[in-house]
Amino acid sequence: MHIHRGNIVFTPTPQDFVTVEGGYLVVDGGTIVECVEELSDAHAGVPVTDHGDRLIIPGFTDAHVHASQLPITGLQCSTELIDWLHTLTFPQESGLHDPDYADAVYTQFVDALLRNGITGSVVMGTIHDTTGILVDKLAAAGLRGCVAKVSRDQNTPEDCRADTVQEIADSRRFIEDNLGKSPLVIPAIAPSVSMVCSRELMAGLAEQAAEFDIPCHMHLAENRTEVELTLKMYPDCADFVETYERAGLMKNANTVVAHAIHLTDREKQVIRDTGILIAHCPHSNLNLLSGVMKLAEYHDLGIRVGLGSDISAGHQLNMFSNIVAAIQSGAMNVLTERTSRPVLAAEAFYCATKGGGSFFGRTGSFEPGYAFDALIVDDSMWTRYKQMSLAQRIEKLIYCGDDRNVEHVYVEGRRLR
Numbered sequence: 341m342h343i344h345r346g347n348i349v350f351t352p353t354p355q356d357f358v359t360v361e362g363g364y365l366v367v368d369g370g371t372i373v374e375c376v377e378e379l380s381d382a383h384a385g386v387p388v389t390d391h392g393d394r395l396i397i398p399g400f401t402d403a404h405v406h407a408s409q410l411p412i413t414g415l416q417c418s419t420e421l422i423d424w425l426h427t428l429t430f431p432q433e434s435g436l437h438d439p440d441y442a443d444a445v446y447t448q449f450v451d452a453l454l455r456n457g458i459t460g461s462v463v464m465g466t467i468h469d470t471t472g473i474l475v476d477k478l479a480a481a482g483l484r485g486c487v488a489k490v491s492r493d494q495n496t497p498e499d500c501r502a503d504t505v506q507e508i509a510d511s512r513r514f515i516e517d518n519l520g521k522s523p524l525v526i527p528a529i530a531p532s533v534s535m536v537c538s539r540e541l542m543a544g545l546a547e548q549a550a551e552f553d554i555p556c557h558m559h560l561a562e563n564r565t566e567v568e569l570t571l572k573m574y575p576d577c578a579d580f581v582e583t584y585e586r587a588g589l590m591k592n593a594n595t596v597v598a599h600a601i602h603l604t605d606r607e608k609q610v611i612r613d614t615g616i617l618i619a620h621c622p623h624s625n626l627n628l629l630s631g632v633m634k635l636a637e638y639h640d641l642g643i644r645v646g647l648g649s650d651i652s653a654g655h656q657l658n659m660f661s662n663i664v665a666a667i668q669s670g671a672m673n674v675l676t677e678r679t680s681r682p683v684l685a686a687e688a689f690y691c692a693t694k695g696g697g698s699f700f701g702r703t704g705s706f707e708p709g710y711a712f713d714a715l716i717v718d719d720s721m722w723t724r725y726k727q728m729s730l731a732q733r734i735e736k737l738i739y740c741g742d743d744r745n746v747e748h749v750y751v752e753g754r755r756l757r
């Protein structure tokens with residue numbers, strides 16, 4: 341047992357922050373037992389780490405990120421998806437065939453996760469076996485992760501795809517090699533997106549997901565031109581979601597789809613009914629002129645939403661910045677689409693913590709039974725010269741925070757930095 345004392349920020353609701361000022365989090369074996377305002381005799385003798393006036397917040401989950409693309413963040417924004425993929429992204433990914441380069445990039449990536457307090461990440465690697473290096477590095481760091489080797493067999497340069505049978509075999513080998521390496525890091529399948537995958541490939545991967553009971557990770561309805569081309573390629577499908585459904589994908593909640601901007605009512609219903617997680621990637625969606633996802637509407641429909649940096653289409657691994665982008669995208673929807681309500685700060689914070697964290701089970705909140713995946717946050721750079729309520733401190737942190745505020749990072753009760 342261990343007790344952490346500080347200013348605790350729960351995230352159990354999209355409506356509000358729930359806070360306990362100067363409270364105690366009781367942790368047993370990496371799992372939260374309770375959160376109390378005062379200690380009692382029952383806690384006698386349990387060691388206490390006093391974090392003073394620091395904030396204790398749940399660790400972030402980045403629900404969609406391309407680790408291999410970290411070196412090209414911030415380059416060629418304002419280019420639309422398909423041009424961006426061909427001129428910048430595929431050439432970058434092809435470089436990861438080299439294990440030495442993959443090692444260097446993935447080292448940087450894991451360091452950046454730790455620095456930014458991203459305790460859980462849902463990651464796409466590349467088509468290469470070197471994606472296993474990322475699994476090893478996450479496991480060694482003690483971080484939580486879901487890592488997929490990316491699969492493609494068409495409409496992509498030769499060094500970023502494989503033939504269908506080969507790719508199905510390669511995906512299986514990746515799963516077998518990486519399953520069980522660490523209790524915190526799970527492999528997944530990732531048919532990148534319908535346009536670059538044959539139905540045969542997607543069906544083969546869907547079978548592997550069922551056989552090994554592992555997650556599926558895809559892109560969905562990101563760009564209007566992409567949606568049009570996809571429906572031309574799959575003329576028997578009425579919408580984008582159906583291209584996945586006909587291959588046996590989109591079946592259960594152990595699925596994450598990135599973007600999901602341009603959806604029909606039927607597609608929203610399928611996502612809501614299956615409990616699939618949408619990774620909302622607001623920076624990416626503006627950088628690539630993809631569109632503005634309607635987070636408030638999706639939440640009101642009861643759809644599960646996490647927040648994704650989508651490095652490198654998004655340019656910020658800083659999750660505070662991604663939260664603000666989600667709030668501002670919500671404002672844009674009010675202004676241009678006359679949607680009924682804005683996105684609240686608490687709502688976007690919820691996506692970055694409990695929303696995305698739900699992909700890993702009970703993470704992203706401080707309710708009993710949740711993992712103690714937590715950040716100790718130092719905001720004294722602001723409280724030093726301005727008195728603020730706890731609620732104001734959280735708001736300030738969201739809008740102005742970055743890696744300088746993340747002092748310590750815990751995953752399952754273990755301090756990683």
Ligand code: GUN
Pocket residue numbers: 406421425429532533559562624650653
């Ligand atoms: N669609 C297919 N591949 C990608 C990618 O790497 N990034 C984004 N944002 N969309 C994609």
Ligand code: FE
Pocket residue numbers: 404406559598650653
């Ligand atoms: Fe992406």
